[in-house]
Amino acid sequence: xxxxxxxxxxxxxxxxxxxxxxxxxxxxxxxxxxxxxxxxxxxxxxxxxxxxxxxxxxxxxxxxxxxxxxxxxxxxxxxxxxxxxxxxxxxxxxxxxxxxxxxxxxxxxxxxxxxxxxxxxxxxxxxxxxxxxxxxxxxxxxxxxxxxxxxxxx
Amino acid sequence: xxxxxxxxxxxxxxxxxxxxxxxxxxxxxxxxxxxxxxxxxxxxxxxxxxxxxxxxxxxxxxxxxxxxxxxxxxxxxxxxxxxxxxxxxxxxxxxxxxxxxxxxxxxxxxxxxxxxxxxxxxxxxxxxxxxxxxxxxxxxxxxxxxxxxxxxxxxxxxxxxxxxxxxxxxxxxxxxxxxxxxxxxxxxxxxxxxxxxxxxxxxxxxxxxxxxxxxxxxxxxxxxxxxxxxxxxxxxxxxxxxxxxxxxxxxxxxxxxxxxxxxxxxxxxxxxxxxxxxxxxxxxxxxxxxxx
Numbered sequence: 001x002x003x004x005x006x007x008x009x010x011x012x013x014x015x016x017x018x019x020x021x022x023x024x025x026x027x028x029x030x031x032x033x034x035x036x037x038x039x040x041x042x043x044x045x046x047x048x049x050x051x052x053x054x055x056x057x058x059x060x061x062x063x064x065x066x067x068x069x070x071x072x073x074x075x076x077x078x079x080x081x082x083x084x085x086x087x088x089x090x091x092x093x094x095x096x097x098x099x100x101x102x103x104x105x106x107x108x109x110x111x112x113x114x115x116x117x118x119x120x121x122x123x124x125x126x127x128x129x130x131x132x133x134x135x136x137x138x139x140x141x142x143x144x145x146x147x148x149x150x151x152x153x154x
Numbered sequence: 155x156x157x158x159x160x161x162x163x164x165x166x167x168x169x170x171x172x173x174x175x176x177x178x179x180x181x182x183x184x185x186x187x188x189x190x191x192x193x194x195x196x197x198x199x200x201x202x203x204x205x206x207x208x209x210x211x212x213x214x215x216x217x218x219x220x221x222x223x224x225x226x227x228x229x230x231x232x233x234x235x236x237x238x239x240x241x242x243x244x245x246x247x248x249x250x251x252x253x254x255x256x257x258x259x260x261x262x263x264x265x266x267x268x269x270x271x272x273x274x275x276x277x278x279x280x281x282x283x284x285x286x287x288x289x290x291x292x293x294x295x296x297x298x299x300x301x302x303x304x305x306x307x308x309x310x311x312x313x314x315x316x317x318x319x320x321x322x323x324x325x326x327x328x329x330x331x332x333x334x335x336x337x338x339x340x341x342x343x344x345x346x347x348x349x350x351x352x353x354x355x356x357x358x359x360x361x362x363x364x365x366x367x368x369x370x371x372x373x374x375x376x377x378x379x380x381x382x383x384x385x386x387x388x389x390x391x392x393x394x395x396x397x398x399x400x401x402x403x404x405x406x407x408x409x410x411x412x413x414x415x416x417x418x419x420x421x422x423x424x425x426x427x428x429x430x431x432x433x434x435x436x437x438x439x440x441x442x443x444x445x446x
Contacts, residue, residue, distance in 0.1 A: 005160065005161075068158070130258055
Protein backbone atom coordinates (compact mmCIF):
# COMPACT_ATOMS: atom_id res chain seq x y z
CA UNK A 1 0.00 0.00 0.00
CA UNK A 2 1.17 3.48 -0.83
CA UNK A 3 1.95 5.73 2.08
CA UNK A 4 -0.41 8.60 2.55
CA UNK A 5 1.47 11.86 2.31
CA UNK A 6 1.20 14.53 4.94
CA UNK A 7 2.42 18.10 4.91
CA UNK A 8 1.86 21.16 7.07
CA UNK A 9 -0.17 24.17 5.90
CA UNK A 10 -0.77 27.50 7.61
CA UNK A 11 -3.44 29.99 6.68
CA UNK A 12 -5.91 32.41 8.23
CA UNK A 13 -9.36 30.93 8.77
CA UNK A 14 -12.22 33.18 9.83
CA UNK A 15 -9.73 35.65 11.24
CA UNK A 16 -7.59 33.16 13.16
CA UNK A 17 -4.24 31.65 12.20
CA UNK A 18 -4.52 27.87 11.77
CA UNK A 19 -2.03 25.14 10.93
CA UNK A 20 -3.15 21.75 9.63
CA UNK A 21 -1.25 18.59 8.81
CA UNK A 22 -2.84 16.66 5.96
CA UNK A 23 -2.27 15.29 2.44
CA UNK A 24 -1.15 18.17 0.17
CA UNK A 25 -3.76 17.33 -2.47
CA UNK A 26 -6.69 17.28 -0.06
CA UNK A 27 -9.30 19.75 -1.21
CA UNK A 28 -9.97 22.73 1.02
CA UNK A 29 -13.46 21.26 1.43
CA UNK A 30 -12.02 17.98 2.78
CA UNK A 31 -9.80 19.93 5.19
CA UNK A 32 -12.66 22.12 6.42
CA UNK A 33 -15.09 19.27 6.96
CA UNK A 34 -12.94 16.26 7.82
CA UNK A 35 -9.84 17.76 9.44
CA UNK A 36 -11.16 20.93 11.08
CA UNK A 37 -14.76 19.67 11.50
CA UNK A 38 -16.21 22.94 10.27
CA UNK A 39 -19.24 21.37 8.67
CA UNK A 40 -21.09 24.54 7.70
CA UNK A 41 -19.52 24.34 4.25
CA UNK A 42 -21.45 21.73 2.23
CA UNK A 43 -20.36 19.21 -0.38
CA UNK A 44 -23.07 19.41 -3.04
CA UNK A 45 -21.71 18.20 -6.38
CA UNK A 46 -17.93 17.97 -5.78
CA UNK A 47 -17.45 19.36 -9.29
CA UNK A 48 -17.82 23.13 -9.14
CA UNK A 49 -21.33 23.25 -10.56
CA UNK A 50 -23.58 23.91 -7.54
CA UNK A 51 -21.77 26.44 -5.36
CA UNK A 52 -22.75 24.81 -2.04
CA UNK A 53 -19.08 24.63 -1.01
CA UNK A 54 -18.36 28.31 -1.68
CA UNK A 55 -15.86 29.97 0.66
CA UNK A 56 -13.98 33.26 0.39
CA UNK A 57 -10.34 33.00 -0.64
CA UNK A 58 -8.65 36.35 -0.05
CA UNK A 59 -12.13 37.88 0.03
CA UNK A 60 -13.47 36.40 -3.21
CA UNK A 61 -15.93 33.48 -3.61
CA UNK A 62 -14.34 30.24 -4.87
CA UNK A 63 -15.29 26.55 -4.82
CA UNK A 64 -13.59 24.83 -1.87
CA UNK A 65 -14.13 21.52 -3.73
CA UNK A 66 -11.94 22.78 -6.60
CA UNK A 67 -9.24 24.24 -4.36
CA UNK A 68 -6.39 22.17 -2.95
CA UNK A 69 -5.07 22.91 0.53
CA UNK A 70 -1.67 23.51 -1.13
CA UNK A 71 -3.19 26.51 -2.92
CA UNK A 72 -4.36 27.98 0.38
CA UNK A 73 -0.97 28.19 2.12
CA UNK A 74 -0.46 31.71 3.50
CA UNK A 75 -3.87 32.92 2.33
CA UNK A 76 -7.05 34.09 3.98
CA UNK A 77 -10.15 31.88 4.06
CA UNK A 78 -13.62 32.78 5.31
CA UNK A 79 -16.32 30.11 5.62
CA UNK A 80 -20.00 30.51 6.43
CA UNK A 81 -19.04 30.27 10.12
CA UNK A 82 -17.06 33.50 9.70
CA UNK A 83 -19.78 35.51 7.96
CA UNK A 84 -21.59 38.18 10.00
CA UNK A 85 -25.17 37.78 11.22
CA UNK A 86 -26.99 40.11 8.84
CA UNK A 87 -27.08 37.94 5.70
CA UNK A 88 -28.16 34.65 7.38
CA UNK A 89 -30.80 36.55 9.38
CA UNK A 90 -32.27 38.04 6.19
CA UNK A 91 -32.34 34.61 4.51
CA UNK A 92 -34.25 33.21 7.49
CA UNK A 93 -36.65 36.12 7.72
CA UNK A 94 -37.51 35.98 4.03
CA UNK A 95 -38.13 32.22 4.21
CA UNK A 96 -35.47 31.69 1.55
CA UNK A 97 -34.49 28.35 3.06
CA UNK A 98 -36.21 25.00 2.48
CA UNK A 99 -33.88 22.01 2.85
CA UNK A 100 -31.04 24.41 3.57
CA UNK A 101 -28.21 22.50 1.95
CA UNK A 102 -27.36 25.18 -0.61
CA UNK A 103 -27.75 28.08 1.80
CA UNK A 104 -24.21 28.31 3.26
CA UNK A 105 -22.92 28.76 -0.29
CA UNK A 106 -25.55 31.39 -1.03
CA UNK A 107 -24.80 33.23 2.22
CA UNK A 108 -21.05 33.34 1.56
CA UNK A 109 -21.52 34.48 -2.05
CA UNK A 110 -24.07 37.09 -0.95
CA UNK A 111 -21.84 38.50 1.80
CA UNK A 112 -18.90 38.98 -0.60
CA UNK A 113 -21.17 40.46 -3.25
CA UNK A 114 -22.76 43.01 -0.91
CA UNK A 115 -19.34 44.01 0.34
CA UNK A 116 -18.45 44.96 -3.25
CA UNK A 117 -21.87 46.26 -4.27
CA UNK A 118 -23.90 47.49 -1.25
CA UNK A 119 -26.95 48.63 -3.26
CA UNK A 120 -27.40 46.22 -6.16
CA UNK A 121 -30.20 45.93 -8.71
CA UNK A 122 -32.15 42.69 -9.02
CA UNK A 123 -30.28 41.82 -12.24
CA UNK A 124 -26.96 42.31 -10.48
CA UNK A 125 -28.11 40.08 -7.60
CA UNK A 126 -29.20 37.28 -9.96
CA UNK A 127 -25.94 37.59 -11.87
CA UNK A 128 -23.82 37.41 -8.70
CA UNK A 129 -25.67 34.25 -7.61
CA UNK A 130 -25.50 32.53 -10.98
CA UNK A 131 -23.03 29.96 -9.69
CA UNK A 132 -25.23 28.89 -6.77
CA UNK A 133 -27.99 26.35 -7.36
CA UNK A 134 -31.05 25.79 -5.18
CA UNK A 135 -33.23 22.84 -6.09
CA UNK A 136 -36.00 23.41 -3.50
CA UNK A 137 -37.50 26.85 -3.48
CA UNK A 138 -36.56 28.66 -6.64
CA UNK A 139 -34.84 31.98 -6.37
CA UNK A 140 -37.48 34.63 -5.68
CA UNK A 141 -37.19 34.46 -1.90
CA UNK A 142 -33.41 34.18 -2.11
CA UNK A 143 -33.27 37.36 -4.20
CA UNK A 144 -35.60 39.04 -1.69
CA UNK A 145 -33.28 38.01 1.13
CA UNK A 146 -30.32 39.58 -0.64
CA UNK A 147 -32.32 42.77 -1.23
CA UNK A 148 -33.22 42.83 2.45
CA UNK A 149 -29.61 42.28 3.49
CA UNK A 150 -28.66 45.20 1.26
CA UNK A 151 -31.24 47.33 3.06
CA UNK A 152 -33.57 47.31 0.05
CA UNK A 153 -36.72 46.11 1.82
CA UNK A 154 -37.96 45.71 5.39
CA UNK B 155 -14.68 10.42 -7.41
CA UNK B 156 -11.46 9.45 -5.72
CA UNK B 157 -9.59 11.42 -3.08
CA UNK B 158 -6.21 12.80 -4.06
CA UNK B 159 -4.75 11.92 -0.65
CA UNK B 160 -1.89 9.98 -2.30
CA UNK B 161 -0.87 12.68 -4.77
CA UNK B 162 2.16 14.77 -3.89
CA UNK B 163 2.06 18.50 -4.50
CA UNK B 164 5.22 20.57 -4.83
CA UNK B 165 4.75 24.27 -4.17
CA UNK B 166 7.64 26.36 -5.50
CA UNK B 167 8.04 29.93 -4.24
CA UNK B 168 9.46 31.39 -7.46
CA UNK B 169 9.10 30.89 -11.22
CA UNK B 170 12.73 29.77 -11.39
CA UNK B 171 12.07 27.09 -8.79
CA UNK B 172 8.96 25.95 -10.69
CA UNK B 173 10.93 25.63 -13.95
CA UNK B 174 13.60 23.68 -12.09
CA UNK B 175 10.98 21.24 -10.78
CA UNK B 176 9.49 20.80 -14.28
CA UNK B 177 12.95 20.14 -15.66
CA UNK B 178 13.70 17.45 -13.08
CA UNK B 179 10.32 15.69 -13.35
CA UNK B 180 9.81 15.73 -17.12
CA UNK B 181 6.39 14.36 -18.06
CA UNK B 182 5.66 12.87 -14.64
CA UNK B 183 4.13 16.04 -13.28
CA UNK B 184 1.08 18.19 -13.96
CA UNK B 185 0.98 21.96 -13.48
CA UNK B 186 -1.68 23.19 -11.05
CA UNK B 187 -2.72 26.79 -11.76
CA UNK B 188 -6.28 27.76 -10.73
CA UNK B 189 -7.18 24.08 -10.71
CA UNK B 190 -10.87 24.50 -11.54
CA UNK B 191 -10.63 21.91 -14.32
CA UNK B 192 -7.51 19.93 -13.38
CA UNK B 193 -8.67 18.99 -9.87
CA UNK B 194 -11.89 17.59 -11.28
CA UNK B 195 -10.04 15.69 -14.04
CA UNK B 196 -7.66 14.13 -11.52
CA UNK B 197 -10.42 13.16 -9.11
CA UNK B 198 -12.22 11.39 -11.97
CA UNK B 199 -9.04 9.77 -13.31
CA UNK B 200 -7.97 6.31 -12.25
CA UNK B 201 -4.66 6.43 -14.10
CA UNK B 202 -2.90 9.50 -12.70
CA UNK B 203 0.05 8.54 -10.53
CA UNK B 204 2.23 11.58 -10.96
CA UNK B 205 2.83 14.69 -8.90
CA UNK B 206 1.53 18.21 -9.10
CA UNK B 207 3.56 21.38 -9.24
CA UNK B 208 1.43 24.08 -7.68
CA UNK B 209 2.14 27.46 -9.30
CA UNK B 210 -0.95 29.13 -7.81
CA UNK B 211 1.12 31.30 -5.47
CA UNK B 212 3.46 32.66 -8.16
CA UNK B 213 2.04 36.19 -8.16
CA UNK B 214 4.72 37.32 -10.60
CA UNK B 215 2.59 35.60 -13.29
CA UNK B 216 -0.44 37.76 -12.46
CA UNK B 217 -0.48 41.01 -14.46
CA UNK B 218 -2.10 42.88 -17.34
CA UNK B 219 0.15 45.44 -19.01
CA UNK B 220 -0.06 47.69 -22.03
CA UNK B 221 3.33 48.25 -23.70
CA UNK B 222 2.85 50.56 -26.67
CA UNK B 223 0.11 48.79 -28.65
CA UNK B 224 0.96 45.39 -27.17
CA UNK B 225 -1.21 43.91 -24.43
CA UNK B 226 0.54 41.41 -22.15
CA UNK B 227 -1.28 39.10 -19.75
CA UNK B 228 0.50 36.96 -17.17
CA UNK B 229 -0.59 33.32 -17.50
CA UNK B 230 -1.98 33.07 -13.95
CA UNK B 231 -4.29 36.08 -14.32
CA UNK B 232 -7.82 35.01 -13.40
CA UNK B 233 -10.84 35.68 -15.58
CA UNK B 234 -12.53 38.01 -13.10
CA UNK B 235 -9.48 40.29 -13.30
CA UNK B 236 -9.45 40.03 -17.12
CA UNK B 237 -13.18 40.80 -17.41
CA UNK B 238 -12.85 43.84 -15.12
CA UNK B 239 -9.54 45.15 -16.50
CA UNK B 240 -9.81 48.65 -18.05
CA UNK B 241 -6.91 47.71 -20.37
CA UNK B 242 -8.71 44.62 -21.71
CA UNK B 243 -12.09 46.40 -21.87
CA UNK B 244 -10.51 49.13 -24.01
CA UNK B 245 -8.03 47.19 -26.13
CA UNK B 246 -9.77 43.82 -26.58
CA UNK B 247 -13.37 44.29 -25.37
CA UNK B 248 -14.60 40.97 -26.75
CA UNK B 249 -11.93 39.14 -24.71
CA UNK B 250 -13.30 40.86 -21.58
CA UNK B 251 -16.75 39.71 -22.68
CA UNK B 252 -15.57 36.13 -23.24
CA UNK B 253 -13.85 36.12 -19.84
CA UNK B 254 -17.09 37.24 -18.21
CA UNK B 255 -19.01 34.23 -19.57
CA UNK B 256 -16.47 31.50 -18.92
CA UNK B 257 -18.23 30.31 -15.80
CA UNK B 258 -19.78 31.23 -12.49
CA UNK B 259 -18.45 33.97 -10.24
CA UNK B 260 -16.61 31.26 -8.29
CA UNK B 261 -14.90 29.91 -11.43
CA UNK B 262 -13.97 33.38 -12.71
CA UNK B 263 -12.27 34.18 -9.42
CA UNK B 264 -9.92 31.23 -9.64
CA UNK B 265 -9.56 29.94 -13.21
CA UNK B 266 -6.56 31.37 -15.08
CA UNK B 267 -6.18 32.27 -18.74
CA UNK B 268 -3.04 30.11 -18.95
CA UNK B 269 -4.97 27.17 -17.54
CA UNK B 270 -7.76 27.66 -20.07
CA UNK B 271 -5.18 27.61 -22.90
CA UNK B 272 -3.14 24.61 -21.72
CA UNK B 273 -6.19 22.58 -20.69
CA UNK B 274 -6.94 22.72 -24.44
CA UNK B 275 -10.65 22.06 -24.39
CA UNK B 276 -11.98 22.77 -27.91
CA UNK B 277 -14.85 24.55 -26.12
CA UNK B 278 -12.59 26.83 -24.04
CA UNK B 279 -14.24 30.24 -24.07
CA UNK B 280 -11.11 32.41 -24.12
CA UNK B 281 -9.67 30.72 -27.21
CA UNK B 282 -11.79 32.09 -30.10
CA UNK B 283 -11.07 35.65 -28.90
CA UNK B 284 -7.35 34.89 -28.64
CA UNK B 285 -7.41 33.30 -32.12
CA UNK B 286 -8.90 36.38 -33.80
CA UNK B 287 -6.45 38.56 -31.85
CA UNK B 288 -3.73 36.26 -33.26
CA UNK B 289 -2.24 36.11 -29.78
CA UNK B 290 1.33 35.02 -29.09
CA UNK B 291 2.17 32.58 -26.31
CA UNK B 292 5.42 32.75 -24.36
CA UNK B 293 6.69 29.35 -23.24
CA UNK B 294 9.53 29.25 -20.78
CA UNK B 295 11.78 26.45 -19.62
CA UNK B 296 14.77 26.46 -17.31
CA UNK B 297 17.12 27.04 -20.23
CA UNK B 298 15.10 28.90 -22.86
CA UNK B 299 12.11 31.01 -23.78
CA UNK B 300 10.17 30.81 -27.03
CA UNK B 301 7.20 32.54 -28.62
CA UNK B 302 4.48 30.80 -30.59
CA UNK B 303 1.33 31.98 -32.39
CA UNK B 304 -1.66 30.48 -30.57
CA UNK B 305 -2.91 28.67 -33.68
CA UNK B 306 0.38 26.73 -33.86
CA UNK B 307 0.17 25.69 -30.22
CA UNK B 308 -2.63 23.19 -30.92
CA UNK B 309 -1.69 20.13 -32.97
CA UNK B 310 -4.92 18.18 -32.52
CA UNK B 311 -7.45 17.29 -29.84
CA UNK B 312 -5.64 18.16 -26.58
CA UNK B 313 -2.29 17.81 -28.39
CA UNK B 314 0.01 20.73 -27.68
CA UNK B 315 3.32 22.04 -28.89
CA UNK B 316 4.45 22.23 -25.27
CA UNK B 317 7.57 20.45 -24.07
CA UNK B 318 7.39 18.65 -20.71
CA UNK B 319 9.79 21.13 -19.11
CA UNK B 320 8.01 24.24 -20.42
CA UNK B 321 5.53 26.52 -18.70
CA UNK B 322 3.17 28.95 -20.42
CA UNK B 323 4.06 32.26 -18.78
CA UNK B 324 2.54 35.02 -20.91
CA UNK B 325 -0.12 35.75 -23.52
CA UNK B 326 0.29 38.86 -25.69
CA UNK B 327 -1.49 40.48 -28.62
CA UNK B 328 -1.86 43.79 -30.42
CA UNK B 329 -4.63 46.02 -29.20
CA UNK B 330 -7.69 46.35 -31.41
CA UNK B 331 -7.41 49.30 -33.83
CA UNK B 332 -9.90 52.16 -34.28
CA UNK B 333 -11.34 50.66 -37.45
CA UNK B 334 -11.62 47.15 -36.03
CA UNK B 335 -14.70 45.78 -34.35
CA UNK B 336 -14.92 42.43 -32.59
CA UNK B 337 -17.51 40.33 -30.84
CA UNK B 338 -17.62 37.09 -28.86
CA UNK B 339 -20.53 34.66 -28.91
CA UNK B 340 -21.40 31.67 -26.76
CA UNK B 341 -24.23 29.19 -26.77
CA UNK B 342 -24.40 27.20 -23.54
CA UNK B 343 -27.18 25.18 -21.95
CA UNK B 344 -27.19 27.18 -18.72
CA UNK B 345 -26.55 30.89 -18.68
CA UNK B 346 -24.62 31.08 -15.44
CA UNK B 347 -22.08 28.33 -15.74
CA UNK B 348 -22.00 26.09 -18.78
CA UNK B 349 -19.58 24.44 -21.16
CA UNK B 350 -20.18 25.91 -24.62
CA UNK B 351 -22.16 23.97 -27.23
CA UNK B 352 -20.65 26.37 -29.74
CA UNK B 353 -18.69 29.56 -29.22
CA UNK B 354 -16.70 31.92 -31.36
CA UNK B 355 -15.33 35.36 -32.04
CA UNK B 356 -15.46 37.68 -35.04
CA UNK B 357 -13.04 40.55 -35.66
CA UNK B 358 -13.58 42.78 -38.68
CA UNK B 359 -11.48 45.63 -40.00
CA UNK B 360 -13.58 48.07 -42.01
CA UNK B 361 -12.87 51.08 -44.21
CA UNK B 362 -13.99 54.16 -42.26
CA UNK B 363 -17.09 55.73 -43.76
CA UNK B 364 -17.99 53.11 -46.39
CA UNK B 365 -17.79 50.19 -43.91
CA UNK B 366 -16.39 47.88 -46.56
CA UNK B 367 -14.71 44.93 -44.84
CA UNK B 368 -10.94 45.07 -45.32
CA UNK B 369 -10.00 42.13 -43.19
CA UNK B 370 -12.06 39.48 -41.43
CA UNK B 371 -11.17 36.96 -38.76
CA UNK B 372 -13.67 34.37 -37.58
CA UNK B 373 -12.71 31.76 -34.97
CA UNK B 374 -15.06 28.95 -33.96
CA UNK B 375 -14.96 26.73 -30.88
CA UNK B 376 -16.51 23.38 -29.87
CA UNK B 377 -17.02 22.41 -33.52
CA UNK B 378 -13.68 20.71 -34.27
CA UNK B 379 -10.85 19.00 -32.32
CA UNK B 380 -9.27 22.43 -31.87
CA UNK B 381 -10.55 25.97 -32.29
CA UNK B 382 -10.58 26.73 -36.05
CA UNK B 383 -10.49 29.85 -38.21
CA UNK B 384 -13.26 29.90 -40.82
CA UNK B 385 -10.93 30.77 -43.70
CA UNK B 386 -13.46 30.53 -46.55
CA UNK B 387 -15.99 32.62 -44.70
CA UNK B 388 -13.29 35.19 -43.88
CA UNK B 389 -12.18 35.39 -47.54
CA UNK B 390 -15.77 35.82 -48.70
CA UNK B 391 -16.22 38.85 -46.42
CA UNK B 392 -13.24 40.79 -47.73
CA UNK B 393 -14.11 43.74 -49.97
CA UNK B 394 -17.82 43.50 -49.18
CA UNK B 395 -20.32 45.41 -47.09
CA UNK B 396 -22.29 43.71 -44.34
CA UNK B 397 -25.57 43.42 -46.25
CA UNK B 398 -28.16 40.68 -45.85
CA UNK B 399 -26.86 38.62 -48.79
CA UNK B 400 -23.22 38.71 -47.64
CA UNK B 401 -24.08 37.83 -44.04
CA UNK B 402 -26.19 34.84 -45.14
CA UNK B 403 -23.52 33.57 -47.54
CA UNK B 404 -20.76 33.97 -44.97
CA UNK B 405 -22.67 32.13 -42.24
CA UNK B 406 -23.37 29.23 -44.65
CA UNK B 407 -19.68 29.07 -45.54
CA UNK B 408 -18.53 28.39 -41.96
CA UNK B 409 -19.56 24.73 -42.35
CA UNK B 410 -16.60 24.16 -44.70
CA UNK B 411 -14.23 24.80 -41.76
CA UNK B 412 -15.88 22.76 -39.02
CA UNK B 413 -16.23 19.08 -38.11
CA UNK B 414 -18.57 18.95 -35.10
CA UNK B 415 -19.29 15.80 -33.10
CA UNK B 416 -22.30 14.41 -31.25
CA UNK B 417 -21.96 14.56 -27.48
CA UNK B 418 -23.95 15.06 -24.31
CA UNK B 419 -24.31 18.79 -24.96
CA UNK B 420 -25.62 18.57 -28.51
CA UNK B 421 -25.59 16.67 -31.80
CA UNK B 422 -23.24 17.45 -34.66
CA UNK B 423 -26.15 18.66 -36.80
CA UNK B 424 -27.37 20.95 -34.02
CA UNK B 425 -23.88 22.33 -33.49
CA UNK B 426 -23.41 23.11 -37.19
CA UNK B 427 -26.79 24.84 -37.31
CA UNK B 428 -26.12 26.86 -34.14
CA UNK B 429 -22.67 27.79 -35.42
CA UNK B 430 -24.13 29.19 -38.66
CA UNK B 431 -26.87 31.04 -36.78
CA UNK B 432 -24.50 32.59 -34.26
CA UNK B 433 -22.08 33.77 -36.95
CA UNK B 434 -25.03 35.35 -38.77
CA UNK B 435 -26.34 36.99 -35.56
CA UNK B 436 -22.87 38.25 -34.65
CA UNK B 437 -22.34 39.80 -38.10
CA UNK B 438 -25.80 41.33 -37.82
CA UNK B 439 -24.92 42.87 -34.44
CA UNK B 440 -21.64 44.21 -35.82
CA UNK B 441 -23.52 45.75 -38.75
CA UNK B 442 -25.89 47.40 -36.25
CA UNK B 443 -22.97 48.90 -34.33
CA UNK B 444 -21.41 50.17 -37.57
CA UNK B 445 -24.69 51.82 -38.58
CA UNK B 446 -25.05 53.70 -35.31
